[in-house]
Amino acid sequence: MTQNSVPGMEASAVSILKRAVELDNNSRFQEAIVCYQEGIQLLLDVLKAVKDESKKTHYREKIKCYMERAEQIKSHLVQEKEVGKYHEQIKIAEDATGFSYETLFKPYISQVLTEVWVQDPYIRYTHQLYNFLRFCEMLLKGPCKVKNIHLLTSKDDGENSFQQASALTELKQSLQTHGVMLDIQFSSTIHDREIRFNNGWIVKIGRGLDYFKKPKARFQKCLLFRFAIGYWDYDLRQCQETTVDIFHTKHTKTI
Structure with a gap:
């Protein structure tokens, strides 16, 4: 220097x-x-x-x-x-930026992390499936050595059912090439959103992984907003108001 x-x-x-x-x-x-x-x-x-x-x-x-x-x-x-009493709360304000998955989860991803449980009923639509994909990418880029990711979500029985099934199958196959196993389970009754790491951290987000707004674009008819700031970099994307609660426990249970 x-x-x-x-x-x-x-x-x-x-x-x-x-x-x-x-x-x-x-x-x-x-x-x-x-x-x-x-x-x-x-x-x-x-x-x-x-x-x-x-x-x-x-x-x-x-x-x-x-x-x-x-x-x-x-x-x-x-x-x-x-003593199992750790609790931190982060309030994300409406239109706030700077809360990408990397930024939000980085403090809780350590080298000993090998397994993750994601419970989120809304991994159905295209943007929600991409959110989950980016969450998985974030784990692969972190200092951790994740080997297993468990997803519990609700099954889309409507017109998006094929898209949901094919997207999750493709992601599962892609993760396998990186040495990560994706276990997918469906439930018609889940409502709560929760992410658990086997290093003891538990993260509860009011809106689950889907707390981002669509990137702003001049031409609102643009379907994918690919050329709007915040489309690729989630730190630059505006958020919807939500609350994040982080806990730590020595006795983390799987979902």
């Missing part, structure tokens, strides 16, 4: 650490840790590049302060997990 790149790196660190403090103050501890870690790493990179000793001292003090807070949060979370 050159001296010229230091201001940009420092600005990025400040922005991320400011976000970490906001999350921390709102008791969104797991997300705060991720931001603290990213911001601290950026400051460490800046520290290596600067020559001024007074600035080095300043950065060292900041890094120490943020590291101590991150460790305090980690200790708190470990305590909460041990």
Whole structure:
């Protein structure tokens, strides 16, 4: 890293650490840790590049302060997990952005994660099937080694029944080529939405995986909105209002 790149790196660190403090103050501890870690790493990179000793001292003090807070949060979370009382709530506002599956689930996907249970009655229509596909892709790109994904959803008995069956079959075959087994079960009575990870995390989303709005396009007759911002990058797509509850338990049960 050159001296010229230091201001940009420092600005990025400040922005991320400011976000970490906001999350921390709102008791969104797991997300705060991720931001603290990213911001601290950026400051460490800046520290290596600067020559001024007074600035080095300043950065060292900041890094120490943020590291101590991150460790305090980690200790708190470990305590909460041990007694099975961890609970974090995220409220996604109407039209909010920045809540892709990667962003929302990243803090809870660890290297020991190997199995996932998804209970969502609405994996039927085209956009819902694509949502589930992107959720699976997110798992494959994560640090985890997922080997089994279980989906419990409702069967579409209407005109979309063939599309639902063929899409899920194709996805199952595709996942197999990546060493992942997809188990699909149907129920006509399920209503609740829930995602369970075998590393102990449980995520309940009021709207399930279908909390995104259609991307805005100038020509509303455009069926797929492929050339509208937010079509591919879900972090840029507006959301519908919903609540996300995250729990941790040492005794996770399968669905």
